[in-house]
Amino acid sequence: MTITPTVRPDEPPVTALEPTATPPGLWKTPVLFGVFAVLIALLPLLKTRAGDTTFRLAAETDFVKLPELKAPSDAITWTTVVLMLLGAGYAAWCARSGRRTPLWLVALFGVAAMTGFLGWAAADETISVIFLLGGALALAVPLVFGALGGVLGERAGVVNIAIDGQLLFGAFGAALIGSVTGSPWVALLAAMFAGALVALVLGVFAITYYVDQVIVGVVLNVLVIGITSFMFSQVLAPNAAALNSPPRFERIPIPLLGEIPIVGPILFRQTILVYLMYVAVAVISWALYRTRWGLRVRAVGEHPMAADTVGIKVNLTRYRTVLLAGLIAGAGGATYTLVSVSQFNRELTGGAGYIALAAVIFGKWDPLRATLAALLFGFAQNLQNVLSVIGSPVPSQFMLMLPYVVTIFAVAGLVGRSRPPEADGIPYIKA
Amino acid sequence: MSTDQTPTGTPETPEAPEKQAPPSPSRWHQALREIAAGQVLVALLSVLLAVIVGSVLILLTDENVRETASYIGARPGDFFQAVWDAITGAYSALVRGAIWNNRVDTFEQQIRPLTETLKFAAPLITAGLGVGLAFRAGMFNIGGRGQMLLAGAAAGWVGVGVDLPMAIHLPLAIVAGMAIGALWAGLAGLLKARTGAHEVIVTIMLNYVGYYLVFFALTKQELLQAPGTINPKSAAMPESVVLPKILGDKFNLHLGFLLALVAVAFVWWLLNRSAMGFRLRAVGENPDAARSSGIDVGRTYVVVMLIAGALVGLAGVNQVLGTVTSGVAGDLDAGIGFDAITVALLGRSRPLGILAAGLLFGAFKAGGFAMQASQGIPVDIVLIVQSLIVLFIAAPPLVRAMFRLPAKEATA
Numbered sequence: 128m129t130i131t132p133t134v135r136p137d138e139p140p141v142t143a144l145e146p147t148a149t150p151p152g153l154w155k156t157p158v159l160f161g162v163f164a165v166l167i168a169l170l171p172l173l174k175t176r177a178g179d180t181t182f183r184l185a186a187e188t189d190f191v192k193l194p195e196l197k198a199p200s201d202a203i204t205w206t207t208v209v210l211m212l213l214g215a216g217y218a219a220w221c222a223r224s225g226r227r228t229p230l231w232l233v234a235l236f237g238v239a240a241m242t243g244f245l246g247w248a249a250a251d252e253t254i255s256v257i258f259l260l261g262g263a264l265a266l267a268v269p270l271v272f273g274a275l276g277g278v279l280g281e282r283a284g285v286v287n288i289a290i291d292g293q294l295l296f297g298a299f300g301a302a303l304i305g306s307v308t309g310s311p312w313v314a315l316l317a318a319m320f321a322g323a324l325v326a327l328v329l330g331v332f333a334i335t336y337y338v339d340q341v342i343v344g345v346v347l348n349v350l351v352i353g354i355t356s357f358m359f360s361q362v363l364a365p366n367a368a369a370l371n372s373p374p375r376f377e378r379i380p381i382p383l384l385g386e387i388p389i390v391g392p393i394l395f396r397q398t399i400l401v402y403l404m405y406v407a408v409a410v411i412s413w414a415l416y417r418t419r420w421g422l423r424v425r426a427v428g429e430h431p432m433a434a435d436t437v438g439i440k441v442n443l444t445r446y447r448t449v450l451l452a453g454l455i456a457g458a459g460g461a462t463y464t465l466v467s468v469s470q471f472n473r474e475l476t477g478g479a480g481y482i483a484l485a486a487v488i489f490g491k492w493d494p495l496r497a498t499l500a501a502l503l504f505g506f507a508q509n510l511q512n513v514l515s516v517i518g519s520p521v522p523s524q525f526m527l528m529l530p531y532v533v534t535i536f537a538v539a540g541l542v543g544r545s546r547p548p549e550a551d552g553i554p555y556i557k558a
Numbered sequence: 559m560s561t562d563q564t565p566t567g568t569p570e571t572p573e574a575p576e577k578q579a580p581p582s583p584s585r586w587h588q589a590l591r592e593i594a595a596g597q598v599l600v601a602l603l604s605v606l607l608a609v610i611v612g613s614v615l616i617l618l619t620d621e622n623v624r625e626t627a628s629y630i631g632a633r634p635g636d637f638f639q640a641v642w643d644a645i646t647g648a649y650s651a652l653v654r655g656a657i658w659n660n661r662v663d664t665f666e667q668q669i670r671p672l673t674e675t676l677k678f679a680a681p682l683i684t685a686g687l688g689v690g691l692a693f694r695a696g697m698f699n700i701g702g703r704g705q706m707l708l709a710g711a712a713a714g715w716v717g718v719g720v721d722l723p724m725a726i727h728l729p730l731a732i733v734a735g736m737a738i739g740a741l742w743a744g745l746a747g748l749l750k751a752r753t754g755a756h757e758v759i760v761t762i763m764l765n766y767v768g769y770y771l772v773f774f775a776l777t778k779q780e781l782l783q784a785p786g787t788i789n790p791k792s793a794a795m796p797e798s799v800v801l802p803k804i805l806g807d808k809f810n811l812h813l814g815f816l817l818a819l820v821a822v823a824f825v826w827w828l829l830n831r832s833a834m835g836f837r838l839r840a841v842g843e844n845p846d847a848a849r850s851s852g853i854d855v856g857r858t859y860v861v862v863m864l865i866a867g868a869l870v871g872l873a874g875v876n877q878v879l880g881t882v883t884s885g886v887a888g889d890l891d892a893g894i895g896f897d898a899i900t901v902a903l904l905g906r907s908r909p910l911g912i913l914a915a916g917l918l919f920g921a922f923k924a925g926g927f928a929m930q931a932s933q934g935i936p937v938d939i940v941l942i943v944q945s946l947i948v949l950f951i952a953a954p955p956l957v958r959a960m961f962r963l964p965a966k967e968a969t970a
Contacts, residue, residue, distance in 0.1 A: 353941030524774035
């Protein structure tokens with residue numbers, strides 16, 4: 128995450144654009160780095176953890192077996208603290224010379240901090256890196272789809288708070304249609320259709336009737352919870368065998384790619400939905416910035432009147448984009464019933480759509496960054512799962528709280544005044 | 559966040575005949591026209607539309623209706639009888655649960671549903687005021703859940719943690735709860751004022767953080783968990799902090815409802831008669847204009863969120879000290895934090911409107927449980943009807959077009 132508040136998501140080479148002005152808040156990152164290093168250093172001081180920590184890097188079925196990494200808990204923690212301080216020093220040096228902390232350093236710093244924390248938390252235990260990261264990816268799938276849907280809608284100028292409703296209705300549609308037809312593919316289509324249906328209602332109220340989009344979004348979420356819960360207890364639950372036992376997508380290991388050590392088992396031994404997610408992220412990131420369609424979508428979201436003047440049909444473009452966003456978010460909802468849980472239940476998503484919304488803003492309305500933010504949230508969720516298995520010294524509630532606290536810090540500190548598309552949330556009324 | 563500016567002149571709407579009337583129409587005519595074009599009628603029609611949709615859902619899922627529909631050609635009478643039974647059964651159960659029960663003998667039992675409605679309405683009204691006040695300042699407070707939970711937990715902590723006479727204990731617990739609710743919401747206001755962090759994101763995140771904080775406290779004996787138990791629940795509230803029942807022990811209605819009425823009066827005064835209310839509305843209408851005219855916008859955000867949090871907090875206090883006195887639990891908010899948003903929207907963020915909307919939704923809640931118990935209709939139907947009402951109300955042109963009402967005229 129870069130730190131300039133005014134960066135437009137579609138202008139990555141910022142340094143080239145404003146070489147002279149020293150951006151304010153340049154020192155935020157080094158200071159935060161220092162704070163984190165001290166926090167990690169405090170862990171072994173407050174609670175000594177004797178014993179060795181083991182990091183397992185290979186899955187059971189790997190072709191090439193990497194050895195396990197094993198080291199004393201204290202040694203791991205102190206090594207990472209030194210590394211983190213070095214990183215903070217380099218970031219400070221960057222700031223002194225008027226440069227922003229490079230993104231690779233932020234990423235490496237994050238890895239170091241996490242290793243240090245795990246080294247301390249998992250003393251005498253084994254952490255399976257594959258399980259930690261692979262599980263994180265699986266948990267992040269609906270969040271990524273939801274965030275992509277959110278980014279698309281908002282880039283076209285329609286705030287989409289109804290992501291949660293789209294996920295939930297998608298999950299419901301997949302469960303119902305999947306049970307009836309017995310085909311996971313038809314179920315996936317049904318989920319996408321259900322997501323688009325919610326998007327259509329959003330579009331009618333937000334685009335045609337100029338209703339405040341935040342209000343429509345929130346109300347739609349409640350409406351979908353109401354409808355799905357009502358149908359669940361009236362129709363699905365009494366006929367669970369016929370109407371609520373959808374088929375599941377199986378894991379498909381990709382030959383060759385799936386055999387790469389560490390990366391293979393994490394990224395390429397997943398279900399088809401994960402592979403679809405890769406495709407969706409790549410296509411949308413490319414199309415939004417590199418195609419005529421993407422330019423039009425962004426134009427409609429930034430300056431609808433200018434877009435209208437050059438002949439782009441603003442409201443039609445918005446409708447199309449919002450419907451596409453609904454299709455994508457609906458596919459995310461299918462993950463719940465076709466992969467993770469395999470049957471529908473009340474409020475199955477547990478507010479995941481709101482987390483996806485946070486990822487949209489955290490990711491500054493950019494598909495790739497929003498995806499990274501969603502992955503981060505997935506990681507935090509899975510970290511809690513892993514730590515609860517090995518018995519973490521931190522109360523589980525605080526681990527569960529972590530992604531939300533990080534988001535608040537990110538929104539308030541690192542991201543700062545993140546800048547939404549100019550016409551986000553404003554209906555276009557043709558004069 | 560008022561929807562008043564919504565352009566309402568849809569071309570489809572037919573011109574009203576009164577338009578061609580002589581230049582000085584009778585006052586009666588004008589009054590009629592104002593009602594027809596006004597928001598009250600739109601609100602009523604929205605409720606009607608939502609109830610119709612709810613009825614359709616009830617019919618679609620009713621066993622008897624589906625059964626008789628299969629031989630509707632042979633014996634249509636059966637089908638219509640089933641439809642009639644399902645609808646009347648549902649709505650008479652709703653009325654029996656929310657207003658008046660005609661199936662019991664004594665007056666006290668007959669009027670009891672109405673007092674239940676008032677009991678359910680109290681937290682909806684106070685939390686709705688909290689959300690609505692933030693709306694008026696242009697802020698969206700989705701953090702009702704977190705604010706209620708923390709406020710309830712704080713009130714409960716004072717309730718079970720100290721031993722005092724009621725005259726001190728009860729006010730102390732109420733104030734503690736409201737203060738914590740205020741701080742939790744104020745945090746979102748402060749972050750918005752200082753760093754520009756979007757309050758929607760911050761309050762959503764604070765909901766989760768608050769939930770886990772309360773849950774953590776409920777699993778620690780030294781904090782909130784009842785001694786000697788393993789459930790995440792606190793001990794029951796002692797007599798000295800329970801809100802007194804205002805109609806005697808035969809009714810569940812407690813002091814919380816009167817507190818809610820006081821809150822309505824306070825917010826009305828704040829918005830319409832105080833300097834703070836003026837600043838708040840100015841910021842809500844146009845923060846830039848407010849800033850240029852010398853209003854400290856950041857400070858207004860913080861103060862508004864503090865007051866809003868205290869009001870939502872009062873709803874949490876109301877739950878812990880009045881409605882569910884058996885102890886603090888992780889679900890004490892009972893969805894009120896989110897219902898409050900729909901209450902504020904339906905009430906158009908005006909204190910009296912919120913009072914009316916809170917009463918209506920309180921009646922839905924009380925009646926919904928009766929409907930589930932006697933007719934087997936899931937209480938979720940209430941959620942559907944509530945959200946549809948708000949959706950329709952937010953789109954007056956849609957409702958007007960559906961009922962072919964005259965468009966609202968711009969008032970001079």
